[in-house]
Amino acid sequence: MTERLPIFPLNAVLYPGLVLPLHVFEERYRRLVADLVALPEEEPRRFGVLAIKDGREVAPVTEGEGPAGPLDGLGTITGDPLEAMHHIGCVADVASVSPQADGRYELLVTGTTRFRLRSVETGGPYLVGEVETIEEQPGEGxxxxxxxxxxxxxxxxxxxxxxxxxxxxxxxxxxxxxxxxxxxxxxxxxxxxxxxxxxxxxxxxxxxxxxxxxxxxxxxxxxxxxxxxxxxxxxxxxxxxx
Structure with a gap:
């Protein structure tokens, strides 16, 4: 099964069933959280977490803009985000959102299912990926x-x-x-x-x-x-x- 999900690149790995606190301060991810918060209450608030390769940050670059600048000392991505991120990640369900007075957010998310990134859209304020769910297999022994x-x-x-x-x-x-x-x-x-x-x-x-x-x-x-x-x-x- 494939679906579109907002993508949150991190210098960390999220696993199914595990909880991860996030301090959201970059503008594009504040926008991501704001869009999730604005969803109707009955709709799931979730996004995909992907680990960044080589400790580098990923910033979407809209048409007509130059390459993304350095972000928090994590590096600069000037090429395809698909080359900057690992392609297997985990869906994060938002358990709680605490807006801060300065516009930041404190999130608590829970990993649910693994996915494989098939493609990524870079034209918006944050990355959006087409992802395919990975079914869990026990394996032998x-x-x-x-x-x-x-x-x-x-x-x-x-x-x-x-x-x-x-x-x-x-x-x-x-x-x-x-x-x-x-x-x-x-x-x-x-x-x-x-x-x-x-x-x-x-x-x-x-x-x-x-x-x-x-x-x-x-x-x-x-x-x-x-x-x-x-x-x-x-x-x-x-x-x-x-």
């Missing part, structure tokens, strides 16, 4: 892999807490569903955006869990050799400016 990932994730959390010189407040409840677990682990692990994007783009749950098992074991082994790592290096969660 997802159930067995989930148990290994759960154990590896708990070991990783303990090592990470030790490196941060923090303590875990009780054992975190993890979901039984392999698909939900795979996305939770992907979101909660301290990984670079390209790695998180790779996990989002996996063809099925089993493939994602298999990669996560390898990543968690590797990261846990690295943390074992780094008993005291500067917090700034370990707590770099994906920040989501617009």
């Amino acid at each position: 997802a159930g067995a892999l989930a148990g290994g990932v759960e154990r590896a994730f708990r070991a990783y959390q303990k090592r990470l807490a030790g490196a941060r010189q923090a303590s875990l407040s009780g054992e975190q409840e993890l979901p039984d569903d392999p698909q939900v677990l795979s996305y939770l682990v992907a979101a909660a692990s301290v990984l670079e955006v390209p790695v998180k994007q790779r996990l989002l783009a996996c063809p099925d749950t089993a493939s994602r869990l298999s990669i996560e098992l390898e990543l968690l074991r590797r990261e846990t082994a690295v943390l074992a050799w780094l008993p005291s790592v500067p917090a700034v290096d370990l707590t770099r969660q994906a920040f989501s400016p617009n």
Whole structure:
């Protein structure tokens, strides 16, 4: 199934079932949010989140204008936005909108379904894409892999807490569903955006869990050799400016 969605490029990856807070301050995305808020109450307020390649911002350029200028130090995109963004993203449902006095917005969004970007329109105030829904597939052996990932994730959390010189407040409840677990682990692990994007783009749950098992074991082994790592290096969660 294909549909048209406003596109919100980020230096972050959104996963189905996960929540992401957004601070919206760029004019074009303030316009996007304003258009969503203006929709009739019965219509869904949602947009597509796509991760930006190489830490670059994407700005639509209308006909007759020059290339977009630098935005928040994130770089300049002078060519096709399709080359600047990853093509597999996640639909974001707006859970809450808090308008600020200066025209900015504080959003809380929830990831719902993955999509593949087929084309993008750049003539308006913000990007609009034609997207195709990606159906979730369990893959072979997802159930067995989930148990290994759960154990590896708990070991990783303990090592990470030790490196941060923090303590875990009780054992975190993890979901039984392999698909939900795979996305939770992907979101909660301290990984670079390209790695998180790779996990989002996996063809099925089993493939994602298999990669996560390898990543968690590797990261846990690295943390074992780094008993005291500067917090700034370990707590770099994906920040989501617009």
